[in-house]
Amino acid sequence: MANTSRRALRLLSSFGSRRLWPLRELAATLGVSERTVRRDIETLRGLGYPITTVHGPDGGYQLGAGRTLPPLVFDHDQALAVAVALQTAPSTVFGLRDDAARALVTLEQAMPAALREAMKSLRLTRLRNYWEFPAPPIDPAALTAVGTAVRHRHVVVTETLRADGSRPAPGDDDFRPARRIEPHHLVVWAGRWYLVAHDLGDHQWRVHRVERLRIRPTTCTFRPRQPPYDDLAHFVMSSHDRGDVPAAWECTGSARLNLSAGTVARWAPSGSVVEHLDAEHCRLTLGAWSWAGVAGILATFDTELTDLHPPELTAACHRLAHRLGTAGDPGEEP
Template identity: 85%
Template sequence: MATTSRRALRLLSLFGSRRVWPLRDLAARLGAGERTVRRDIETLRRLGYPITTVHGPGGGYRLGTGHTLPPLLFDHDQALAAAVALQTAPSTVFGLRDDAARALVTLEQAMPAALRESMKSLRLTALPNYWEFPAPPADPEALTTVGTAVRHHHVLVTETLRADGSRPGPGDDDFTPARRIEPHHLVVWAGRWYVVAHDLQDHRWRVHRVDRLRARPTGRPFTPRPFPDGDLAHFVMSSHDRGDVPAAWPCTGHARLTLPAGTVARWAPSGSVVEHLDSEHCRLTLGAWSWAGVAGILATFDTDLTDLHPPELAQACHRLASRLAAAATPTTDQP
């Protein structure tokens, strides 16, 4: 009976997450046979849940129209997911820290004792990451504007902002005119929010940092296009011109690498900038807590480095090379 109750609870949560469920999909998600799922559905119906049968090719089962599930109907895995999400969201979205903390307390108070203990076991301690600086948390209003346009397939008019949030004027060197884009996907990577969009000016797929955009909804619908790259994650990570800017480090320098920009962009630490020079070369600007740290990160790319700047970075590379050469030289005074 306990197993049946847990499965029925999971079944209810599934009905709350999707409008129509084919029987085979329910069986696969519950890890049970189709006959068992039918019995569980009949059990829920006897308990008063209006689960209706939908006939036709796209049919299955759904919770009756106008009926809502009891509040806070979480299973164990959902409770853990909620605990993690509420504690990590403030690092990427501005202004949610106090609200997320209050929501976590509210959830814990409404949970059964066993689930409450599971959630408390996942109270996280945020530790500083000394090698990567995520972007400042995104503005909730900007995320809502872009996310709504992605969901409803509406064209956006966007303007590119500077790192400080200001908009360059027409006479500034970094000014770019407003562009119309078709936003297709919202992606989070390395603490940054990106939107993958089709640019209607040059008809290219591009990646934009959401916190570097001023987006204006148009309400104009578009027909979603097939994504040509096939691998959305690879496209975002290997796009060197996705709007990133150097993070504020004590030591920041750059070097010319004998590698394509897309390759370096995939592996460069967050808070760095990759510039395309030609098909075989790029310029990487990055920072660290020391010049030795910058030199060490550059060395991980295992390629030729030229045009190092500033001089402190070149000197740190010389010191690092000397230390590595000494470490690689066999000694003769060992027993």
């Protein structure tokens, strides 16, 4: 009876996360036979849940129309996942940390005693990853406006702000006229919010830093387009012109690399900036805790490095080359 109750709870949770479930997938999710799933579904039906059968090759089971699940139907693993997610959520939105803490308390109070204890058993501290450089937290209203435009497929008019959030004037190097774009998808990478959009001015796909956009919604709708890549993560990570700025480090330098901007952008660390020079060359600007650190990161690209700045970086590259050239030689100092 206890096992049946647990499976019934997991069934309810499954129907809450997905509308239609093929029998085979339900059985695999629960780790039981298809016959057992059918029996558990009959148990739920006996408790008053109108689980309907959808026939056909794409059929399965779904919760009947007009009926919703009871609130907070979590199984043990889901409760732990919620506790971990709320405590490790990065602060990329203003007030998110406090809101996440309040949400955790609210959920714990609504949980059954056993699940409440499981959630309370996971109290942790999230330490900063020093290779991640999240942008300043985004205003929830601005993020909601972008998310709403993406969801309802509304064209938006955008202006690009400076890295400090100020609005450039016409004639400034940073000035870009307002553009009409179709917002297709939001991506979070390394604590930064990016918007994948199609520009209606030149019909190009671009990646924008959300916090550097001033957005004016419109009521014009658009039809979904096929992005240039099926893998949106690859598209974002390989787009060099995505509005990034160098992160604050003790040492920041740059070099010309004999690689394309798309290749370098894909593997450059968070907080770096890639500038397109031509089809086979780019400039990479990045920082680290020492000049040797900057030189070491540049060396990982395994290509020729030229036009290094500042002189301290050039000297560090020469020292690193000497150390690597004598590595393992007992006649040299370590």
